[in-house]
Amino acid sequence: MKLNAETRGGNKIAQKLKEIQDRVMAKRRVLVGLPAGSGNYEDGAPIAVIGAVQEFGSADGRVPERSFLRVPIRQNQDNIKKAFRALTGAVARGEITAFQMLDQIGARAAGFCQEAIEAGIQPANADSTIKAKGSSKPLIYHGFLKGKITHVVED
Numbered sequence: 334m335k336l337n338a339e340t341r342g343g344n345k346i347a348q349k350l351k352e353i354q355d356r357v358m359a360k361r362r363v364l365v366g367l368p369a370g371s372g373n374y375e376d377g378a379p380i381a382v383i384g385a386v387q388e389f390g391s392a393d394g395r396v397p398e399r400s401f402l403r404v405p406i407r408q409n410q411d412n413i414k415k416a417f418r419a420l421t422g423a424v425a426r427g428e429i430t431a432f433q434m435l436d437q438i439g440a441r442a443a444g445f446c447q448e449a450i451e452a453g454i455q456p457a458n459a460d461s462t463i464k465a466k467g468s469s470k471p472l473i474y475h476g477f478l479k480g481k482i483t484h485v486v487e488d
Contacts, residue, residue: 341465349422361431363439364485365446371481379471380481387472397456400472401482405449416441432486439484450479 367384374380390398404411420434429437454471461470472478 336361356431360488361435362487363435363442364487365439365442365482367444367478367481368483368485371483372477374477375466379486380477384449384481387478399454399456401450401454401472401478402446408449409442409445412445413438435486436484443482444468446482447479450482451483 358480367381369381369385375382384401386396387399388402389400390396416438417434420429420437423429424431424434450472456471458466458469458471466474468474
């Protein structure tokens with residue numbers, strides 16, 4: 334049995350999806366990382382500040398850059414774009430709202446960052462750090478930092 338199908342109005346559909354995408358992105362954005370209010374470590378150090386030092390390295394060079402946000406998101410850019418395209422279609426069909434779409438994309442992006450920490454971020458810990466914390470895996474001590482990575486949809 335042979336099936337034939339014809340699609341009409343493809344350009345209009347593509348144009349409508351582009352309009353929805355433009356409207357969504359013009360009004361809202363997704364932030365992924367450690368927002369203000371992420372809490373503090375036991376010694377009082379803000380988790381967001383420690384995260385920034387780990388992400389970019391310390392000014393004095395003693396803590397090397399270990400990007401747990403920028404690099405994983407860049408590495409998963411194609412997956413994020415694919416999800417965006419699929420979910421834009423769901424918005425166009427009225428199955429989800431634009432906010433829900435961005436919320437889902439943000440959750441996926443935050444998950445990519447958490448997975449990267451779990452897999453191991455380079456460079457390796459210094460011998461002195463391994464000795465002090467008893468583990469060779471960078472960015473994981475008690476799991477506070479990884480557990481606080483989240484996303485926020487802003488209007």
